[in-house]
Amino acid sequence: MLRLILFDVDGTLLSTDGQAGRAIGVALRETFGTAGPIAGYSFAGKTDPQIVFELMARAGLPRSDVAPRLPEVFERYCARLAAALDPGNTRLMPGVREVLATLAGRGDIALGLLTGNIRPGAEIKLAAAGLAGRFAVGAFGSDEEDRNRLVPVARARARELWGEEFPGTRTVVVGDAQADIRCARAGGAWSVAVASSKTPKAELAALAPDVLLDSLASPEALTALVAADG
Numbered sequence: 001m002l003r004l005i006l007f008d009v010d011g012t013l014l015s016t017d018g019q020a021g022r023a024i025g026v027a028l029r030e031t032f033g034t035a036g037p038i039a040g041y042s043f044a045g046k047t048d049p050q051i052v053f054e055l056m057a058r059a060g061l062p063r064s065d066v067a068p069r070l071p072e073v074f075e076r077y078c079a080r081l082a083a084a085l086d087p088g089n090t091r092l093m094p095g096v097r098e099v100l101a102t103l104a105g106r107g108d109i110a111l112g113l114l115t116g117n118i119r120p121g122a123e124i125k126l127a128a129a130g131l132a133g134r135f136a137v138g139a140f141g142s143d144e145e146d147r148n149r150l151v152p153v154a155r156a157r158a159r160e161l162w163g164e165e166f167p168g169t170r171t172v173v174v175g176d177a178q179a180d181i182r183c184a185r186a187g188g189a190w191s192v193a194v195a196s197s198k199t200p201k202a203e204l205a206a207l208a209p210d211v212l213l214d215s216l217a218s219p220e221a222l223t224a225l226v227a228a229d230g
């Protein structure tokens, strides 16, 4: 029986040191003439479509004006992102390389993504960080605007690929934001929160994830990922 481990991207696997936020800002300005109140806006745990709708709503643009132009925004965003990211400004979070190498070497783990990034955006970031092709399945912001609906998407793709079910806590959601914990819970999955990025540990603890780690470099990280009870 396999265990499906789904990783968030930003702040969990890697950091683009603000390049991705700048790329979405440029794409919004080029498309709508404004990026809204992007300075000080928190991207943590949000899906890309949610980010666009929220920023444009705060700029006074109704959803009905924004929705038809999402493809245009994301095309500009991806072009900008691909041009901006390189191994010099896209770094892996602590412990990621070692944890992924160990998990990939086991026979009982299925590795996937659960991220608010649109799929092509996630692929650009992972490639810049040297992680291209490491995750066989994923659920993305391009699948659902509401992150809380993404666990079933990932499970369905995993079932198709590996030919087995990943019920309950045999699905593990790993992330650095409160939204990752909520989404794990919404999907009935096991939640592993990592306090290695912008969300303070106390704010993650307030949502009572099943496991709370300082980072994926913590000595207990691997045990927490592979021995989720369920």
Ligand SMILES: [Mg+2]
Residues within 6 Å of the ligand: 008, 009, 010, 011, 012, 044, 045, 175, 176, 177
């Ligand atoms: Mg994140």
